[in-house]
Amino acid sequence: MHKEESIDHHLRATWQAVSKMYNEQATKHDSTMATAFVLLSIDYENGTPSTSLGPHMGMEATSLSRILKNMEDKGVIYREKNPQDGRGVLIKLTEFGKEKRAFAKKVVLRFNNVVKANVTNEQLKNFFEVMRVINTLIGKNAFYDTKKV
Amino acid sequence: MHKEESIDHHLRATWQAVSKMYNEQATKHDSTMATAFVLLSIDYENGTPSTSLGPHMGMEATSLSRILKNMEDKGVIYREKNPQDGRGVLIKLTEFGKEKRAFAKKVVLRFNNVVKANVTNEQLKNFFEVMRVINTLIGKNAFYDTKKV
Numbered sequence: 001m002h003k004e005e006s007i008d009h010h011l012r013a014t015w016q017a018v019s020k021m022y023n024e025q026a027t028k029h030d031s032t033m034a035t036a037f038v039l040l041s042i043d044y045e046n047g048t049p050s051t052s053l054g055p056h057m058g059m060e061a062t063s064l065s066r067i068l069k070n071m072e073d074k075g076v077i078y079r080e081k082n083p084q085d086g087r088g089v090l091i092k093l094t095e096f097g098k099e100k101r102a103f104a105k106k107v108v109l110r111f112n113n114v115v116k117a118n119v120t121n122e123q124l125k126n127f128f129e130v131m132r133v134i135n136t137l138i139g140k141n142a143f144y145d146t147k148k149v
Numbered sequence: 150m151h152k153e154e155s156i157d158h159h160l161r162a163t164w165q166a167v168s169k170m171y172n173e174q175a176t177k178h179d180s181t182m183a184t185a186f187v188l189l190s191i192d193y194e195n196g197t198p199s200t201s202l203g204p205h206m207g208m209e210a211t212s213l214s215r216i217l218k219n220m221e222d223k224g225v226i227y228r229e230k231n232p233q234d235g236r237g238v239l240i241k242l243t244e245f246g247k248e249k250r251a252f253a254k255k256v257v258l259r260f261n262n263v264v265k266a267n268v269t270n271e272q273l274k275n276f277f278e279v280m281r282v283i284n285t286l287i288g289k290n291a292f293y294d295t296k297k298v
Binding site for chain 1: 159162164165168174207256265271275
């Protein structure tokens with residue numbers, strides 16, 4: 001099998017290309033893609049518990065806490081005691097953070113809208129279906145050889 | 150737009166899930182996914198010029214040279230003067246590296262074959278087509294707002 005035909009190769013190369021493009025756009029705003037994802041993951045009005053951000057983003061706790069520290073220093077987020085959970089902390093957007101979030105949202109929407117305008121509904125449906133199948137198979141451990149290679 | 154419907158979200162989450170699965174399999178062999186990708190990118194018999202590995206893998210020079218140093222220490226690769234280029238270096242597989250490469254190839258083939266067995270040709274064709282469209286649009290800078298948001 002030639003690499004150009006392989007599913008994992010396409011997934012990896014395409015995601016790398018998209019994240020490079022996202023990072024380029026973020027750089028123009030003195031930001032990064034990871035920061036933009038955090039901004040988009042925080043509830044606009046009520047903030048989001050710090051503990052639920054990591055799992056939501058598929059990010060490790062140490063990477064996330066480094067990013068949050070940096071975002072706090074830049075004044076886009078602040079921490080507040082969670083009224084629903086005495087020991088918990090809410091991550092909330094500052095006004096500046098809300099502006100940055102609006103920009104990140106614009107970039108993400110533009111990406112999705114431009115792609116959708118250039119493929120058919122059928123192609124998009126099948127694209128999502130293949131993704132769904134891959135995730136389901138991973139969930140079922142379908143890629144592990146029980147004979148332990 | 151709900152995030153579950155967004156193309157970039159699916160791409161990112163699916164690639165993260167695949168790379169987590171690849172890393173888990175690599176860990177069992179005291180390796181990493183990045184190492185496995187390097188092994189698969191080296192020509193089995195003739196080796197590969199060190200300068201062509203980075204671009205091929207979409208990896209930055211500093212990350213790649215750290216990985217290559219580590220792989221040399223583990224005895225899976227060695228460096229040799231490139232007979233075609235006096236100043237160049239070839240990265241070649243040791244016998245142990247060839248064994249490791251065979252395992253990595255098995256894991257990648259298994260992933261691709263299991264996915265292909267679980268989707269239709271039409272679905273796969275459309276999956277590749279959407280990827281192709283995304284890469285083409287990125288190449289044309291279609292996601293940058295000329296009005297500079």
